[in-house]
Amino acid sequence: MSYNSYIMDKKKIIIISFIVLFVAVFSGCAFFSEKKTVSIVNSEQGSVNNEQETVDNSQQAEYSSQQKVDSIQNPADKEQQAADSEQDAVNSDQEKEDTETNDEQSEIKNTAKIIERFVSWGFEKSSGRKIDTIIVHSSYDALGSEPFSVSGLLNEYKQYGVATHYLIDREGKIYQLVADKNIAYHAGESKVPDGRTGVNAFSIGIEMMNTEDGKFTSEQYSALNSLIVTLKNRYSIKYILGHKDIAPGRKTDPWNINWTNVQK
Numbered sequence: 396m397s398y399n400s401y402i403m404d405k406k407k408i409i410i411i412s413f414i415v416l417f418v419a420v421f422s423g424c425a426f427f428s429e430k431k432t433v434s435i436v437n438s439e440q441g442s443v444n445n446e447q448e449t450v451d452n453s454q455q456a457e458y459s460s461q462q463k464v465d466s467i468q469n470p471a472d473k474e475q476q477a478a479d480s481e482q483d484a485v486n487s488d489q490e491k492e493d494t495e496t497n498d499e500q501s502e503i504k505n506t507a508k509i510i511e512r513f514v515s516w517g518f519e520k521s522s523g524r525k526i527d528t529i530i531v532h533s534s535y536d537a538l539g540s541e542p543f544s545v546s547g548l549l550n551e552y553k554q555y556g557v558a559t560h561y562l563i564d565r566e567g568k569i570y571q572l573v574a575d576k577n578i579a580y581h582a583g584e585s586k587v588p589d590g591r592t593g594v595n596a597f598s599i600g601i602e603m604m605n606t607e608d609g610k611f612t613s614e615q616y617s618a619l620n621s622l623i624v625t626l627k628n629r630y631s632i633k634y635i636l637g638h639k640d641i642a643p644g645r646k647t648d649p650w651n652i653n654w655t656n657v658q659k
């Protein structure tokens with residue numbers, strides 16, 4: 396090897412080294428810059444996330460401030476409720492309970508048109524009782540000036556702490572006062588022909604507005620019959636009787652009823 400060729404080799408080695416170094420540095424830069432890109436993306440993602448969290452937080456703050464407003468309004472509502480009549484407050488409790496039996500009610504409505512007018516007295520809550528008897532009553536508002544006033548009769552019921560499940564007014568409108576599933580206080584001391592006593596426990600009570608010397612209207616008979624059909628579809632009915640049939644000597648209603656008009 397001559398001196399010149401040695402120089403040439405050395406030059407080659409230096410050039411190759413530079414190339415190798417350049418490639419190494421370049422690929423290193425590329426690697427790092429790629430990493431940097433990733434980290435930029437990450438930080439962008441992060442800032443997006445942060446913004447999202449900020450939005451969420453502000454929404455939560457808005458929500459919780461809404462809750463505060465609600466809770467501020469609630470006492471006002473309560474005062475308003477307290478200001479309402481006792482009747483309304485009790486009715487709203489009753490409505491809550493009746494929501495459970497909505498299916499039952501809507502099913503009944505499909506056949507007989509029934510107006511819900513639930514009362515808060517004259518019954519005890521029950522569930523799963525077996526209903527096999529319908530008791531028909533008659534009454535009127537003896538305390539007020541208008542004998543066939545529904546609200547008047549209900550006030551009278553309230554004073555005595557009694558109620559029937561249904562009330563049929565002179566026009567044949569059917570009001571539901573007590574849910575079927577509950578035990579209404581309408582029969583008192585009573586006995587059905589098979590010997591069972593305490594008829595309230597297994598019966599549905601239907602009040603028909605009438606006076607002792609009056610007659611039921613044809614609208615009342617047709618309403619009673621549609622209600623009986625509805626109840627028969629729902630329960631296995633063994634007896635349809637008048638109050639006086641289960642409490643003879645003690646009760647005289649339903650006054651002047653013509654049973655041939657009643658679909659038994």
Ligand SMILES: [Zn+2]
Pocket residue numbers: 531532533581638646648
């Ligand atoms: Zn009666």
